[in-house]
Amino acid sequence: MLPADSAQRLVSLLTQALEECLEKQQQLQRELVRCGAVLGDWNLQAPDSPTVKDCSSDNQEREPSTEELEELELLNKALEKALKVRSKFLGQVPLRETAEGTKALEKKPVAHVAVKQQGANSKLVKMTPVAKSVKMTPVSQKPACPQKLSAYMLKAPYRTDPAVKRPQGKTSARMSCRLSKVYGKSSPKGAACPKDKSPVTLTGAEHGKISAAENPRVLPGTSESLQDAKQSSSLCNSTGGGDFASASPSFLGMEQHPSRESSPGMCTAPQTSTLQEKGSSLKLPVPYKKASSRLARLWEDGRLCQTSPEAATARDHFMEKLQVTFCSSSPSFSLLEVEKELTCLHGVYFLMSQYVETEVPASLGENPTWEREYEILLTLEGLQPALSQCLDKVCQLEEAVESHRQLFPADSAHGEADSSSAEGPFRWRQRTCGAEAFGPPPLLYYSSLKELQELEALKLQVATLHRQINIQKAMEGELLPLLEPGPAPQGSCASLYRAIYTLLCEGGERFPALVSEEELSHCLEP
Amino acid sequence: MRSSSVQTSGAAGAMKRQKPGRSTADLPAAIGALSLALPGARVSPETFRLAKFDRPEASIIFWKLLYSLLTQIQGGEWKESADTGSQVRFVKSVAFSHGYRRLAFYDLPCDGSAGSRELLLVFSWFLCRINLMEQLLMLNRVKPWDEVTVCTCDTTLKSWKEEKDLAPESHSKGQRDVRYLQWLNGRLQFQWRSWHTDQQEQCKLWHKVHSYTIGSHANPTTGHFSVTETDAVRHPDSCMQMLQLMESESSRLEAFLKWKPLELVYWHWMESVLGPEAEETRHHNERHKCIISPSSGVTCYSVDRIAEEIGRCKKDLLALGDMVRELVRCRKLSCQGKVEARKQELGEKEFCRTVQRAQETVRRKLSDLRGQSSPCGVDEVHGPYRLVFTGKCSRTIKTGFARPEPKKTVVEGVTATSVISELRKRKIRLTAELKQRQEVCRRKVGKAIEGLGQVLLIAPMKR
Numbered sequence: 004m005l006p007a008d009s010a011q012r013l014v015s016l017l018t019q020a021l022e023e024c025l026e027k028q029q030q031l032q033r034e035l036v037r038c039g040a041v042l043g044d045w046n047l048q049a050p051d052s053p054t055v056k057d058c059s060s061d062n063q064e065r066e067p068s069t070e071e072l073e074e075l076e077l078l079n080k081a082l083e084k085a086l087k088v089r090s091k092f093l094g095q096v097p098l099r100e101t102a103e104g105t106k107a108l109e110k111k112p113v114a115h116v117a118v119k120q121q122g123a124n125s126k127l128v129k130m131t132p133v134a135k136s137v138k139m140t141p142v143s144q145k146p147a148c149p150q151k152l153s154a155y156m157l158k159a160p161y162r163t164d165p166a167v168k169r170p171q172g173k174t175s176a177r178m179s180c181r182l183s184k185v186y187g188k189s190s191p192k193g194a195a196c197p198k199d200k201s202p203v204t205l206t207g208a209e210h211g212k213i214s215a216a217e218n219p220r221v222l223p224g225t226s227e228s229l230q231d232a233k234q235s236s237s238l239c240n241s242t243g244g245g246d247f248a249s250a251s252p253s254f255l256g257m258e259q260h261p262s263r264e265s266s267p268g269m270c271t272a273p274q275t276s277t278l279q280e281k282g283s284s285l286k287l288p289v290p291y292k293k294a295s296s297r298l299a300r301l302w303e304d305g306r307l308c309q310t311s312p313e314a315a316t317a318r319d320h321f322m323e324k325l326q327v328t329f330c331s332s333s334p335s336f337s338l339l340e341v342e343k344e345l346t347c348l349h350g351v352y353f354l355m356s357q358y359v360e361t362e363v364p365a366s367l368g369e370n371p372t373w374e375r376e377y378e379i380l381l382t383l384e385g386l387q388p389a390l391s392q393c394l395d396k397v398c399q400l401e402e403a404v405e406s407h408r409q410l411f412p413a414d415s416a417h418g419e420a421d422s423s424s425a426e427g428p429f430r431w432r433q434r435t436c437g438a439e440a441f442g443p444p445p446l447l448y449y450s451s452l453k454e455l456q457e458l459e460a461l462k463l464q465v466a467t468l469h470r471q472i473n474i475q476k477a478m479e480g481e482l483l484p485l486l487e488p489g490p491a492p493q494g495s496c497a498s499l500y501r502a503i504y505t506l507l508c509e510g511g512e513r514f515p516a517l518v519s520e521e522e523l524s525h526c527l528e529p
Numbered sequence: 530m531r532s533s534s535v536q537t538s539g540a541a542g543a544m545k546r547q548k549p550g551r552s553t554a555d556l557p558a559a560i561g562a563l564s565l566a567l568p569g570a571r572v573s574p575e576t577f578r579l580a581k582f583d584r585p586e587a588s589i590i591f592w593k594l595l596y597s598l599l600t601q602i603q604g605g606e607w608k609e610s611a612d613t614g615s616q617v618r619f620v621k622s623v624a625f626s627h628g629y630r631r632l633a634f635y636d637l638p639c640d641g642s643a644g645s646r647e648l649l650l651v652f653s654w655f656l657c658r659i660n661l662m663e664q665l666l667m668l669n670r671v672k673p674w675d676e677v678t679v680c681t682c683d684t685t686l687k688s689w690k691e692e693k694d695l696a697p698e699s700h701s702k703g704q705r706d707v708r709y710l711q712w713l714n715g716r717l718q719f720q721w722r723s724w725h726t727d728q729q730e731q732c733k734l735w736h737k738v739h740s741y742t743i744g745s746h747a748n749p750t751t752g753h754f755s756v757t758e759t760d761a762v763r764h765p766d767s768c769m770q771m772l773q774l775m776e777s778e779s780s781r782l783e784a785f786l787k788w789k790p791l792e793l794v795y796w797h798w799m800e801s802v803l804g805p806e807a808e809e810t811r812h813h814n815e816r817h818k819c820i821i822s823p824s825s826g827v828t829c830y831s832v833d834r835i836a837e838e839i840g841r842c843k844k845d846l847l848a849l850g851d852m853v854r855e856l857v858r859c860r861k862l863s864c865q866g867k868v869e870a871r872k873q874e875l876g877e878k879e880f881c882r883t884v885q886r887a888q889e890t891v892r893r894k895l896s897d898l899r900g901q902s903s904p905c906g907v908d909e910v911h912g913p914y915r916l917v918f919t920g921k922c923s924r925t926i927k928t929g930f931a932r933p934e935p936k937k938t939v940v941e942g943v944t945a946t947s948v949i950s951e952l953r954k955r956k957i958r959l960t961a962e963l964k965q966r967q968e969v970c971r972r973k974v975g976k977a978i979e980g981l982g983q984v985l986l987i988a989p990m991k992r
């Protein structure tokens with residue numbers, strides 16, 4: 004067991020690293036999805052706007068949009084009304100009972116027809132070349148739904164969209180995008196609405212009541228109309244199976260038309276169209292081109308735009324006057340600058356200590372050449388001024404920090420600090436180190452995939468090494484004191500030491516073995 | 530911008546005294562451009578004028594403005610929900626860490642109800658001190674290109690300091706088993722690995738997009754689409770979004786370009802805002818001890834922590850200095866006799882050459898050190914870059930495009946090769962540091978285990 008406070012510090016450090024890592028990965032995942040979509044089959048993706056939206060915004064669930072829901076709501080209201088009107092003409096409502104009727108009463112012919120219808124539809128689906136996409140299958144089966152199962156009703160209006168749009172697949176990608184947009188907007192209101200009325204009336208709470216009353220009279224009409232639908236959709240309207248019997252088949256007919264039309268269309272269109280095939284012939288949309296070149300020009304202007312000398316003097320004058328009012332003269336480094344300097348001092352210190360390490364007598368071997376020895380002497384001598392420079396810098400930093408410290412009353416020590424710092428400035432993560440030059444972004448040229456991958460891998464390695472060193476330092480600070488001889492019980496001690504050894508000396512990757520000598524001797528002399 | 534009230538205001542009157550002429554009329558335009566160039570909600574010139582007269586109604590607007598701008602600068606998350614109190618505390622502590630030392634500002638009430646003039650002053654100070662405008666324009670820019678950020682800066686300190694704030698909720702847990710740490714550590718390693726795979730995958734996809742679209746981009750330096758651009762071609766919706774963002778960025782940049790020539794007017798005006806008060810405060814400051822009151826909401830624990838860090842660094846440096854001094858002394862002793870012998874052995878000329886050679890080697894070695902000693906080294910590759918693929922075929926395309934239009938502005942660029950070699954150096958250095966630290970620990974832990982007695986440590990096999 005670890006002492007609570009040090010454990011807490013380390014745990015929070017590690018979890019923080021983990022969270023950061025996860026966050027980065029999520030970003031990366033989103034990017035990957037986007038790249039994947041771009042590289043995938045454009046014919047499939049382009050008209051299917053909801054899918055793409057899901058990818059770009061990280062919407063996990065594929066919910067219908069609010070617009071779509073609103074439309075549905077309106078539809079439902081209209082349908083309710085229609086239902087009320089219709090229920091006045093109970094005698095003429097034959098179709099409602101298809102689903103219910105088949106199982107409630109022994110109307111086998113109807114059931115048979117329904118199944119047949121289904122079969123025909125699915126055959127149709129198989130014939131269309133696009134059907135290999137998973138998305139397409141339910142879509143093209145939709146026409147069958149109203150006859151078979153009324154429960155699908157609410158899904159119909161927006162699910163049918165892609166089916167309506169699909170004929171566009173053969174046109175060029177951009178064109179199809181635009182067209183599909185138009186289609187997407189109009190279809191739920193225009194084409195889909197009226198047809199959907201009849202299937203929707205089939206369901207709902209009222210369904211049960213109505214069906215009980217109607218059943219006996221409904222059935223002949225139903226089978227008739229369904230047969231009609233199966234044979235030819237154009238005939239349907241003229242059949243005299245009652246208002247509603249005719250309404251439903253006409254719906255079927257209309258719905259089936261687009262999918263029938265679409266199948267020859269899809270046959271002529273190329274089956275897939277990917278970036279790889281048409282990448283080099285793509286053109287950026289004109290407005291985009293314009294906007295981006297304008298932006299580039301503005302950035303270039305911005306880069307060249309300098310503060311005029313007069314303005315600079317006026318500004319400096321103001322700053323001087325303002326800083327005169329500061330309490331006590333400001334130190335040469337702000338806290339942030341102190342931190343930056345400190346980081347870089349750390350780097351210098353480490354480099355120097357490495358030099359020293361390679362130059363210690365032990366690493367020279369028995370008889371170093373004179374040249375080598377001279378080199379070492381020169382190096383060490385060269386290090387001395389660098390070292391004293393560093394020390395000077397440290398002293399300056401110390402002064403600066405001390406001067407900042409003096410702004411606080413002497414007694415405001417750590418105690419209350421922890422409680423009030425929830426919103427402190429030190430919770431930020433610096434996005435960049437602010438070294439970016441104002442202007443258009445600099446370019447990084449790469450010439451092969453391998454190069455790019457190596458670059459990214461190294462970048463990550465450097466970042467993780469920074470992190471690891473950081474964690475290592477923190478652990479040293481917290482765990483090494485635990486090794487001091489203390490009142491800890493012997494038993495847990497060994498395992499604690501073992502864990503500490505693993506964490507501190509092996510980066511948590513390998514484990515040492517700790518063997519009790521007593522047991523060892525037991526083992527050795529059986 | 531066209532608000533006439535500003536022109537007739539006292540502010541304008543003050544301007545007249547200082548600098549008669551066209552500047553009076555320019556002030557609203559300058560402020561208008563200034564606030565247009567900043568992201569987020571606009572602050573009207575009228576509000577600035579109110580702030581000059583320290584009107585309380587302007588103060589809350591300025592707190593909000595400062596909070597939103599500074600959170601962006603610090604890379605934090607802008608929380609609309611943050612209450613005024615925490616917004617005020619945040620702004621104060623950021624100002625403090627940047628070295629703003631005007632006590633009157635820190636004494637402002639935390640409810641944000643007063644002090645618009647102080648806020649105007651601190652805002653202008655930030656504007657100049659950290660190039661607020663330029664930084665924000667850079668941070669909020671639209672990036673339709675594929676970006677690689679090569680930043681080897683150490684962020685150690687930044688992440689370390691967060692740790693104190695975190696996890697009051699884990700207090701209740703109290704003690705933790707060390708195995709929990711091991712588990713977390715393992716998870717982290719695992720996460721890093723899967724991050725690596727994802728990244729490699731992304732490289733692959735990027736490269737595909739780049740190489741497939743080579744020759745289609747109108748811009749001759751790039752010559753290919755980025756993922757975003759390809760998406761824009763494929764999908765008008767995302768293109769529209771992009772266009773909107775670009776539009777707003779353009780207008781901000783335009784405002785910035787408009788602001789630049791008008792800047793002078795603003796700074797003159799700011800001087801009048803500061804007024805004659807400067808002298809008074811100085812005298813006041815000389816007489817009184819300056820202390821930021823505890824009620825200000827700014828705390829000093831960050832100062833303490835940095836002080837600790839400096840102390841540690843100093844100790845290390847001193848120890849190293851002692852060691853070097855000692856080594857130099859020894860080395861000199863052992864060299865002295867040899868030098869004479871060697872000189873005679875080699876002859877004057879040869880000896881000089883040898884000495885020069887050695888000096889050259891050392892000079893090169895130590896130049897590394899100099900490169901290190903500027904924070905975020907200037908000469909290093911560093912920051913975000915726009916990724917450009919220069920495949921085999923792209924070269925011909927490039928020259929083909931370049932002929933009709935000689936490039937006026939050369940966009941600076943680096944090659945992946947140079948970045949890679951830089952990163953490799955970095956990696957070697959850091960790996961060495963980590964190994965060294967582990968080695969030191971190994972000695973310490975080993976000793977401690979010896980101290981246990983009766984326990985034998987068998988270190989894991991080296992790989």
